[in-house]
Amino acid sequence: xxxxxxxxxxxxxYVTLVLIAAIAAAGSLEYLGVIDVIPSFGGxxxxxxxSSLPLNNDKID
Numbered sequence: 001x002x003x004x005x006x007x008x009x010x011x012x013x014y015v016t017l018v019l020i021a022a023i024a025a026a027g028s029l030e031y032l033g034v035i036d037v038i039p040s041f042g043g044x045x046x047x048x049x050x051s052s053l054p055l056n057n058d059k060i061d
Contacts, residue, residue, distance in 0.1 A: 029035045 030037055030041060
């Protein structure tokens, strides 16, 4: 039977998980535009900034 008296608890996994969750939550809020730590990151963007393909506005007759 192991001795439990004087055994130190290992909380490093809990601290790591809480840190990862906090970083993920802050990153999500920043991307959604709720907080603005990094200027012009996430939030509102126009279609031209969001699209990786060039837009062709010329009409073909």
